[in-house]
Amino acid sequence: MHIKQFQEFAKDKLGVFGVVLLLLLLMTAILAPIIAPHDPWDYSAQHLQPPSKEHLLGTNDCGYDLFSELLWALRTSIAFGISVAAITCTIGVVLGVSAALIGGMYDMIVMRIADALLAIPTIMVLILIAAYFKPSTTVLVITLSLVMWQTVARGVRAQTLSLKTKLHVKAARNMGAPTIYIMRRHIMPELFPLYAMGFVTKARTAVFMEAGLSFLGIFDPSTKSLGIMMSYAMRYPHFDIWFNWLLPPVFALSLLIISLGLISYAVEGIFDPRLRRNNVTPI
């Protein structure tokens, strides 16, 4: 059955709300250098100021402008999430499709590596690496991507194995189509739902992990991060700073994860027949 994905998505009000929210956050992150009133690394302001016209959320213990810091931290979280999701999905799709099409020993090796990675708790690996090696953000992005591709690869492989047997794929092969053509015209477009779902899910996980590592104090300390902001704010429980220092990063992180969650839920609802709303009974 042909599914008009975008029309289906447009009917999902929560999904649309998620997209709007994500776009707003994305625009804020992209425009951070323009809309941030102060340099987020400028610590010349007086420390622990309450919110004012000059400093919308006040300043922190070092004199940084909290509003500017928040905008840049949001930028870091989104960039981290998108980068990890993009690399993870690329690795997962390449390995999944090639494993299904090549098969044999190659397929077995790729899938056993995927099984092994599934058994390893990703967050523990990341905490150990971050704590011992103090890697840069780029290295952390790559490390996280290298241990998160397995679920995408497994899904893509299963779908490709099923697609290989479809009559339209066989028909193209019977016309003399080379494998590259079949991949480009028949397999890859059919896998789009899996990329979309994988991308959103992995981005959500990555954003959460980045915030978690920052909060634990093992993320690159030179980077502005929502987790680092929360972590520092928690050090001053005796000051009345929770509403202007702790709450904004918690709120921003929650909005980001909620928006990705709503999109993920909507995309899953469209492409997974078991979850599809207004289900049409196949004839």
Added chain:
Amino acid sequence: MISVKDVSKSYKDIRVLSDVALTIDEGEILALVGETGSGKTTLAYLIAGTIKPDCGEIIVRGRMVVDINRKEFLKTVGIVYQSPRDSISHRFTVFEAIAEPLHIHGEFDDTSPGRIKDALREVQLPVDEYFLQKYPHELSGGELQRVAIARALILAPDMLIADESTSFLDPSVQAKVLRLLLDLQNERGISMLFVTHDIGVARKVSDRIAVLHDGRIVENAPAHRVIANPEHQYTKQLIGVAKGKTDVVV
């Protein structure tokens, strides 16, 4: 045109075809009749060059199929499948579906839209932009099978294989598609291998009928003779079954 000599084919341990021999002449319509699992589709694909026999020879115009460049050979054979909904990607428009063989064989150029419209006219379908941009789910079964026929004929093949091409259609549409296939074969003078489980339909469309039973050709003769004087018990059974139902009027 095509000569199949002592061809056998197995899938793992299951023998599908055993020492099959038949010929298809230029411009001839040969109906390959048999029940599901008799090996008729496998034989059709062997003749189409899409799979290789375990033993035996398939000779096309004096050349062994294995000696002919595979891609070049596949260009000379058009296949129309049983289910057009499955054989055409649901992501392709009518235009893209018919253009697919041209893309695969690197023949898509400025003249292609014209060729595609000509092919659509041949199968009696509209050629306006609105229709060209329709997706399979927007077409009826009959329209979609006509698109599949246009796709099979776009490269002007020497032979058309119709693999149960009408069995998914309701009787009135089936009759129209059969008539269309016959007209096209007649106009182009191409050979046709008509694969069907219905000997009644085979009698109406073919010059000759080959009956396949358990992977062996049990009868191979002009259509009228097979129907009038069937020699094999299995052929008699097939005719009996066909007589028990309403024949398709072509």
